[in-house]
Structures are given as C-alpha cells and as structure tokens.
Amino acid sequence: MDITNASQFLSANRLTIKGIIVACLILIMLIPTLFIMSLVNERANRQEAVAREVSARWATEQTFTGPILVIPYRESIQSEVGKTTVYKKYAYFLPDQLKINGVLEPEIRHRSIYNIVVYRANMQIEGYFSPIQTEGLQIAKEDLQMQEAFVCIGLNDFRGIEDQLSLSWNDSSHIFNAGMPDDHIIKNGLHTPVALDYNDLAKSNTFKLQLHLRGSENLSFTPVGKTTDVHFTSAWTNPSFDGSFLPVTTPQITEKGFSAEWKVQHLNRNYPQCWKDGNYNIADSRFGITLLQPVDSYSKTMRSVKYAILFIALTFGLYFFLEILQKRTVHPIQYVLVGLALSIFYTLLLSISEYIRFNIAYSIAAAATVALITLYTKSIFHKWKIAMLFGVMLTTLYTFIFILLQLQDGALLFGSIGLFIVLAVVMYYSRKINWYI
Template identity: 40%
Template sequence: MKTENSPIEKIGYWISHSVTLKLIVITILTLLMLIPSAMVQDIISEREALNDQAVKEVSSKWANGQQINGPILTIPLVYEYEKQDKVETVVKYYYVLPRELKVNGDIIPNKLRRGIYEVVVYQSQLRVAGSFDLSQKIEMANLKEVQYDQAFLTVGISDLRGIKEEVLLQWGKRSLAVSPGSKVPEILTSGITIDLPDLMSEVGQEVPFEFSLNLQGSQHLSFVPVGATTEVSLSSPWISPKFDGNFLPDQREINDEGFQADWKVLQLNRNFPQSWVDTNQSANLQMAAFGVELILPLDDYQKSMRSAKYAAMTIIITFLVFFLVEILNKRKIHPFQYALVGFALSLFYVLLVSLSEHIDFNLAYGVATICIILMISLYSLTIFKASKLTALLVLILIGAYSFLFVTLQLTDYALLMGSVGLTIILGLTMYFTRNVDWYKMSVGKEE
C-alpha cells in the first residue's frame, strides 16, 4: 500500500534534490571560501613585510641605497645693507654647479641573507670628472666682499658608511684632501667637503676636477644631474635592473651578461639654474635625480600574491566540475565535501608561499600543485565512484594550474591571459551544458 509523504518529508526531499538550492549552497560556499583566500593574502603580505624588514636591517649594516649629488661649489658673499642709519652685514652663499659632469661606474652586485630572506647589495667603483666655469658674474649690488679663501666643494653622498677607501680630489693640478660632513645641510644633508683656499687665483678660468669613489650600497644607486651637461655611464653583471627617477637612459643594453646604461641630461632638462645665491634648491635637486635599482627578478612574494588573486577562479572551476558530475551522473555530494575541497584549494597558496621561501619558486609551484591535485583526486575517487570522472577532474585541475603558472610568467600579458582563459572556461561550460533541461534536473535522483 502506497502512503503519501508528509509535508516535512516533501520539504526534505526538495532540499536534498533541488538543483536550484544546490546552486545557491555552492555559491554561498564559494563566497565563504574567499575568506581563507583573503587570509592567505594577509599571510603573504606579512611574510613580504618581514622580508622588507630584513632588507632594511641588512641595508642599515651594509649601507643604504646611495645617491650622489654634486659636486657643488660654495662661495661666501658678504653684503652690507643700510637700515635706519645702521649698516647691517649679511653673509650669503653663492652656489655654482659644474659646467660639465661625467660619471663612469661599475656596479658589482652581491646577495646577502638574513635568515631565509635574500638582500641585494652592491660594491661600486665610480669615476667622477668634470669642470667648473669660474667666469660667471656675481650680483654686485651691496656686495662688500667675495670670500674666495673660504670657498669649498661639497659632494652629496646619502650614506657615508658606504665609502670604502679614502677619497682624493684632483682640482686643477692640485690634489686636495677630503673631510667628512656637509657645510651646506640645507642643500646637501650628508656628504663630504673639500676646502678651496686658493680659489682667487683661478677666478675667470675653467678648472677641471676628478675623483674616484669606492662606494657600497643596497639595491639603489642614483645621481643628481648638477652639470650643465651631465653624462652617466653604468655597467654591471646584474641582469634585472630597474631604471627609475626623472630620466631614463638614452641608451641601454640588457642581456644574460648584465646591463650597460648611458644617460645624458642637459641643464635645460631640469628645474634649477647653474648658479644661485642663498636660495634653497634642495627640492628641485631631488626631483631631478635618476638612477638604477637592482631588483630580484619578479619577487616570489609578488608572484604568490598574484596567484592568490586567482583563488576564486580555481575554486569556481573545481566546484563547477563537482556540480556537473553531481547533476549529470546522479552523484550526491554533500556541501561539507565541497567545503573540504575548497579548503584544499586554499591550502595550495599557503604551501606555495612556505615552499618558495626555501626553494625556487617554479619548483615550489610544481610541488604544491602535485600535492593539492593528488589530495583532491584521491578524495574525489570515493565521491565520484568512477575513475574516468576523477581523471577528468585531474586534467581540469592540471589545466587550471598550468594556465595560472603561464599567467604568472607573462607579467605584461597577465590581464589578457586571465580574461581570455576565463572566457574559454565559460564558453566550454555553456557548450557542455547546452542540452541540459534544468527544470527537469534534480540532484542525486535516479532515473
């Protein structure tokens, strides 16, 4: 005798077999899985912050990024002004920049480690040469005296700890000693000073200068184009330079043996004059700086963060496969099983970050991929109860992670690859489900 189901039994049957409800549950689970994905991104950010901290700590011991600013010639001027029957004496400073400045440098990079973190440092050999034109006119109104005997040169060096050998300046035919510190801190906060007591005898002439600088630093080396014509030429065996600042190289060559870069900057290209009196041009000088940064090729944390941003894609693809198996092959899959698979997918990024801190990123990616695919495929065997369906899932996961790996390598085309890949996935899903009658479909109900 056939008994009629009670309303509660009917509701229970609808809950367990409704495709629409299953889709709603899967959608909610997908959104919930974004929470551990966000937590993974926080972990990556935290590890990256620890890496930055290690870089700063090593740099503080070795020497920070270096900036060369100068040389700048400073001549004290004494002016007298009459105010209310009194004569007021004011000392001003006349700043003169080189007519020509040439820098040739070799940068020898090195990698230091702080725990598991790697820091790029360098040793540089810089040869600085140029000339000063001492025939420029000085403002004569109220000028009482030009103190040529108090004149001095200042070369700005951002971190004096990086100087590894004594510096000797060749000024004309004379060799002059160098003393530490800057006498013009409002212009150059850190640097070395060279006194020029006999400058009066050279007024009206063009005086050449030259000095060598054995300078070490971390990651970054930059220059301020103080010459009326500034030419900088740098070479290094480092294969991943980043040229930054206000000017890019006029010529550059980067290959497997390193890089060679050449800059030429004219005084018309910058926003400060060749000479001035008592005006603070510090900000304008800094704005004109340019140089090179020795970067690690596409930092592993950047790759991990970019891969984590695709977590939603891998979760949706995997859940979609499980859902299609469920409705097309009548295999009931509990939401808890979806959640376990989602957590396994999220674990991939934690594995990737932790492994990439100790081994090569590509190898870490391969190991993490194999572990997660193996875990999900073995679990799906007991759920699908069909080796062909599990094999199909494995192929799809391999395709998804391979697509993600290629996208990570193509930095400039990542967005294009991502959008094309998602379009193909959606198109294939629409194709394979085109004949499904969703109104007659139920979950886990045998025909």
C-alpha cells in the first residue's frame, strides 16, 4: 500500500520533481564556473606579474616633479640657560611659470604570450622663478646660505633617464646628480647646485631642461608652477587621463594618436609657492596619462563568465520545456553534459583570446559551443527542427552577451531589458503547460 501510494505520488508530481532536479543541476553546474573565474584571475595576475618584470628591466611608472629651488638658511635657537644653537634648515621656492611640452612614444614589449606597453617621453621643460621674497618667511637675508642653493627634480625610477641631464640656469649649465641633500619634499630625486648671490634675489631666474625618459604605462606631473602648462602628443590611440586634474579642453583622440593640454593654477592645489620647514605632500596634486591596452581580454572574459548562470538556466529550462512538449525524457547526465559544454566555452574563450583579438576569439568559441550543443540536441530529440531552434536560441544569447560586453555605461540598462524580454517569452510559452500531470 505504501509502495502504491509512493508510486502514485511520484507519478502525480513528476514534473515538479523533475523541475527540482533541473534546478539543483543548475546550481551544481555553477561549481565549474567558480573554477573558471579562479583561472581567469590567475591568468590576469600572471599578466600583471609579467608587466612588473618588464617594467623592472625597462622603467616603472614615472612622475616628474619640479624644478624646485631650495636655499639652506641658518636658524639660531637660544636655550633657557642662554646657550645658542645654530641649525641648518631649508626654504623652498616654486617657479612662477612652468611649461612642459612633450611627445610620448609608445612601444609594445612581448614576453611569452603577453603584450606590455612601455614608452619613451621626450620633454622640453622651461620657465622662471620670480624674485625671491624672504620677508614672508621671516628669514633674514644674512641667514641665507646662497652658495649652497640647489635645484631639485623628482623622478620615480632613475633607470628611465636616457641621456645626461643638465639644467640651463640663466646663462649657465649645471649637471644633475642623483640623491637629495634634503628629502622632506621630494623623496626620490636629483639635484644640482646653482650658487646664488644676494643680487639674484631681486631678479627673475630662468631655467630650461631637456628630459628623455623611459617608463611603463603611466606618466604623471606635479603642478609646482604658479601657472603650470603641460602639452603632450602621442601616437597611442587609447589613452586615459587621470590624477587630480583633467585636460583643460577635450583631448583630441584620433586613429593617429592623441593630443592633450593641461593648465593648473597655484590656487587649484593645497600648498603655497614658498615655505620653510613645511612638509607638504605635493604628490597628491599630480596628474597625467595612462596608456591603456586596447583590449583587456581578461576583464571581458571575467564579465562574460558572470553571465554563465543565464546561459545554464535558459538552456536547462528550454530542455525541460522540450521534455514536456515532446514527451521525451532527458536524463540528468545529459543535462550535465550540456552544462559542461557551456562551461567549456569560457575556457576556450580565455585560451584563444590570449593569442588573438578578443572579438575573434569570442566568435570562434561561441560557434564551436553552439555547433556542439546543436548536434547533441539532435541526437537527444531526433529532430533537426528542434536542434536548429536550439542553435538559434544559443546564437541569439551569445550575441546578446557579446553586445553587453561592448557596452560600458548602458550595459545594466540593456541587460535588464533583455532579461525582462526573455522572462516574458518564457512565461508566455509556458502558460498552457499543465504542471499537475
């Protein structure tokens, strides 16, 4: 009697039970997806490690800071017992005008299957310091050690300096040396002595500098001028402009490269034109250019993997409906095999896109997956009409996801509308199914 009742229960609720099984299979098939996500992250991390290796041999990201005029001075402090101690301190002066004109020459370095973007930057740097006023700093002129004055610039990686670096200061030339006599403002930089006399305090001091620099991916500048003008051109067609300031006008980006211009006033930043004993973090005001890779296959692959639940759920759902409409039973193992075929698509996409363009890799992986599942569907239902219908559904779904991958700001809106339409179609065609038989 119990066996008979159980048999009747299973017969009366077979669709519900099969639906639960299919739902469980959908969740189980997400496990391979998690492994694929981990694989994508591993390959992306490997690419970053290779980029660091190449940068370590070429030169890392570069940030140019300066020039800054530093003048040591003496400060006498008298103790309570009347003893006077003389300390050596530093006063810092920033230029009134700083102009940087440059050309960024990108290069692609190959390591194994990875492409790493590096650059050479040819910069013409010029400007002037206005007459030096020390009254506001409360430094007596006789306390200034003019013969020990020096000009310093900051760079991230000295390995990127390609030529001897000299500073044209007024009518004289000075060779830069590595290291900083004082590193309160610039931690990593070069300096050159520019011996001054008291007459130089009352006049403007001009400077000029030619810098040929290597670096990787990013080039930034610190706006130390009272007015800082930066103009750069490059043959790179996929730049990003980042940091504290954007170009003053819309950058010109064409198939031949880009041109961008910045203009920053001293009122736009949070440190003065001159100070003493202050420890300002002037690096916070930097801005610059990042050379982006034209196609980041790993980020697009990761985005596509996130839609795996959509592929698996719709595919299994269609198989389930076909079971009911065609009155043909599909074994859970067959569901699993179809789910594995859908998962293999992502490993195909990941591996192929490491060698060729992402869009072509996507087309190849999608075509192979659609063909495999279409033929397998024909072997299950023994009808080409159903198999071709299934192939069209998968092709439409892969095309839909491909469009989402190309979008940026509109991806969420377009995706939400698409999913709503899919759900509406499923609800429409399932309305006449009698779920109680």
